[in-house]
Amino acid sequence: MSAGLSVHDFAVVSNEPVADGLMRVVFSAPELAAALRPGQFVNIHVPGDASQILRVPLSFSHADAAAGTVEIVYAVVGDATRRLSQMAPGATSTAVGPCGNPWPAVDGARRACVVAGGVGITPVVACARMLAGSGVAFDAVVGSQTAGRLWGADVLEALGAGTVAVTTDDGTAGRRGFTTDALADLLAQGGYDVVYTCGPEVMMAGVARICREAGVACRVSMERMMSCGFGACATCNVAMADGTYKSCCKDGPVFDAEEVAW
Ligand SMILES: Cc1cc2nc3c(=O)[nH]c(=O)nc-3n(C[C@H](O)[C@H](O)[C@H](O)COP(=O)(O)OP(=O)(O)OC[C@H]3O[C@@H](n4cnc5c(N)ncnc54)[C@H](O)[C@@H]3O)c2cc1C
Ligand code: FES
Numbered sequence: 001m002s003a004g005l006s007v008h009d010f011a012v013v014s015n016e017p018v019a020d021g022l023m024r025v026v027f028s029a030p031e032l033a034a035a036l037r038p039g040q041f042v043n044i045h046v047p048g049d050a051s052q053i054l055r056v057p058l059s060f061s062h063a064d065a066a067a068g069t070v071e072i073v074y075a076v077v078g079d080a081t082r083r084l085s086q087m088a089p090g091a092t093s094t095a096v097g098p099c100g101n102p103w104p105a106v107d108g109a110r111r112a113c114v115v116a117g118g119v120g121i122t123p124v125v126a127c128a129r130m131l132a133g134s135g136v137a138f139d140a141v142v143g144s145q146t147a148g149r150l151w152g153a154d155v156l157e158a159l160g161a162g163t164v165a166v167t168t169d170d171g172t173a174g175r176r177g178f179t180t181d182a183l184a185d186l187l188a189q190g191g192y193d194v195v196y197t198c199g200p201e202v203m204m205a206g207v208a209r210i211c212r213e214a215g216v217a218c219r220v221s222m223e224r225m226m227s228c229g230f231g232a233c234a235t236c237n238v239a240m241a242d243g244t245y246k247s248c249c250k251d252g253p254v255f256d257a258e259e260v261a262w
Contacts, residue, residue: 004035004098005096005097008031008096009029009092010027010028010093010094011029011090011091012026012087012088012089012091012092013026013028014026014089015087015088018151019144019149019151020146020148021075021077021149022075022076022119022149023074023085024061024071024072025071025074026069026070027069027070027072027095028068028069029068029095032095033064033067034068035097035098036070037063037103037130038063038102038126038127038129039059039100039101039102039103039126039130039221039253039254040098040099040100040101041057041058041060041098041099041100041123042058042072042095042097042098043056043095044056044057044084044093044095046083046093047083048086052079054080054226055096055229056080057229058072058122059072059126059253060126061073061121061155062125062129063126070095072122073119073121073125073151073152074119074122075118075119099230100254102254103127103196103219105130105134106193106217109193111136111137111138111192112136112137112138112195112196113139113187113192114127114128114156115140115141115143115179115183115196115207116142116152116179117143117144117179117198117199117200118144118145120197120198120199120200120203120221121142121151121152123198123221124152124156124196124198125155125159128140128155128159128160128161129159132159138160138161138162139162139186140161140164141164141165141166141167141183141186142156142167143167143169143178143179143182143199143203144173145168145170146168146169148172150166153166165182165186178203178206180203180207183207183210184210187210187214188214192214193216193217194217194218195207195211195216195218195219196218196219196221197218197220201223204220205262207220207257208258208262209262212257212258217256219256219257220260221252221253222252222254223248223253224236224248224249226249228249229249230249230250231247231250236248236249238252238260240259240260240261241258241259241260241261242259246259
């Protein structure tokens, strides 16, 4: 395991639904909460199935050093996340972290836009906290398939986002269409220095293209299936534009969009 990573005991404080298929878990792990930086992730052991030895990589939306807690919004998609959704307050396990690299500050950036698709909202909320804390003005685009699966627009507003543009694929909330449509309109107004994004890869590819055309820096948080979570197994390779590969877990999960082979 690389330097800085350790195994932390945690105890669930709360674990509740926040939207259709989306849960928010808050757990207590004071040393981990103090060490995590926005954009990094944790690798959680979810108890309940001895045959499942792999940990679950999850980003976080808030690491509260004062309270000693970590907040994660996650989608229930398969066995491990279903078992995680059943961990009641008081349940205990372990989390490895801090994993990966944080969202980088972009030199001289004064205005940013954050773009979240689906459960990509989790590290995007952490990014917004970072921007708010460092005095960078920001707007936000939050998209989901349908109104029932939306989470986080109000959180981003409370964190100080100027504009929060909501999009849904089916038009049941906000603008009907994709996050990329709303982002293109915002960037057309000018004045942005950097865009931070996490969501489905096809969406991030679109965000990267729009940013390149607008001459705005873009940082993306990539997702890959993971095994070790610390750079030892090559499960999580991300193809780079120069023909090389980087590991999502150790070199990422945040990359400069220009480095990635979309
Ligand atoms: C760095 C990182 C941060 C992440 N942060 C979050 C987060 O904040 N919130 C959240 O809800 N999820 C996040 N994920 C995804 C999460 O790890 C997977 O949803 C989880 O591992 C699924 O486990 P499962 O056993 O419930 O489902 P499985 O049965 O393993 O999978 C269910 C479905 O999801 C697909 N899947 C599983 N893992 C991944 C993955 N890593 N990437 C793409 N598809 C996958 C499978 O192919 C399958 O179709 C993150 C992943 C990474 C790599
Ligand atoms: S998961 Fe093993 S190298 Fe990334």
